[in-house]
Every structure is written in C-alpha cells, then in structure tokens.
Amino acid sequence: MLQKFEKNQRSYFRIYFNNPLCATMTIALVNKKPVNTGRTRVCIEDISASGLRFISNMKMPISEGIILDFQTDILDQSKQFSGFIVRRQALKEDIWEYGVQFIAVDKTSSQYLETFNKLSIKIRKNYNIQDCSFCESDNQEECLKFRIRNINK
Numbered sequence: 001m002l003q004k005f006e007k008n009q010r011s012y013f014r015i016y017f018n019n020p021l022c023a024t025m026t027i028a029l030v031n032k033k034p035v036n037t038g039r040t041r042v043c044i045e046d047i048s049a050s051g052l053r054f055i056s057n058m059k060m061p062i063s064e065g066i067i068l069d070f071q072t073d074i075l076d077q078s079k080q081f082s083g084f085i086v087r088r089q090a091l092k093e094d095i096w097e098y099g100v101q102f103i104a105v106d107k108t109s110s111q112y113l114e115t116f117n118k119l120s121i122k123i124r125k126n127y128n129i130q131d132c133s134f135c136e137s138d139n140q141e142e143c144l145k146f147r148i149r150n151i152n153k
Contacts, residue, residue, distance in 0.1 A: 025042045
C-alpha cells in the first residue's frame with residue numbers, strides 16, 4: 001500500500017496548543033484603507049513566526065485585501081499580529097477554522113521567534129503556564145460559545 005506524504009512547506013516551527021490561546025481580532029484594513037470595526041474573540045489553535053490558525057463563529061472571505069489584527073497575551077506580554085486569511089474550513093455549523101499568513105514576515109518574524117522559543121520550551125517541559133491567555137475550556141467550541149456570550153453582554 002502506498003502512502004501519500006505532503007511536504008511541509010513551513011519555514012518556521014509551529015506551536016500547537018492543548019487549549020487554544022484566546023485572542024481578540026479586528027479588521028484593520030480593507031483594500032489598503034483603514035476601517036473602524038469592533039473586536040471579536042477568537043481561539044488560536046497554533047502559531048508560528050509566519051502565521052496562525054484560529055477558529056471563530058464569523059464567516060470571513062479568503063483575501064489578501066483584508067488585513068486582520070489579533071491581540072493576545074503571551075508570557076505576560078501583550079502581542080499583536082497582523083495578517084490575511086489564506087485558508088478557511090467549516091468545522092461545524094457557524095464554526096469556522098482559518099489559516100492566517102502574517103504580513104511583513106521577514107521584518108516581524110525575528111520579533112516573534114524569541115517569545116515563541118520561550119513558550120515552546122515551557123510547553124515541552126509541561127510547565128503550568130499561567131502567563132498566557134489560554135482558553136479555560138478544553139473544548140474549543142464550548143470556549144467560543146462562552147466567549148461569544150460574554151462579548152454580547
């Protein structure tokens with residue numbers, strides 16, 4: 001039996017989370033023009049110096065013309081990431097998974113690498129990490145529902 005292997009084309013190591021990293025997201029630019037939208041909460045499932053994967057209850061288009069800003073806490077530091085959606089997949093009704101590529105990866109990756117290296121070491125050594133915005137629930141869908149309810153209050 002032949003097995004098909006996909007080549008990993010990622011340039012940077014990826015950190016996978018047992019519990020997603022909670023973040024807020026906003027649309028920053030549409031076709032290079034600033035927009036003023038509110039923030040919504042999302043759950044980051046994994047991250048690297050070149051992009052991230054998150055889930056949300058919002059259906060958004062795949063487009064390099066829509067720049068999203070994500071904000072979260074990692075190792076007691078507020079971090080902001082900007083990028084555009086390169087992949088979308090429906091997980092369940094009203095729950096979507098997205099792949100995001102960061103903009104200006106060459107300029108920003110070195111800023112992220114040190115933080116991601118420290119975080120990766122803590123995760124590998126099974127430290128009880130208290131200084132990140134991890135979701136309180138193991139179930140990503142439950143976490144999203146909880147967070148959505150709290151936003152609407």
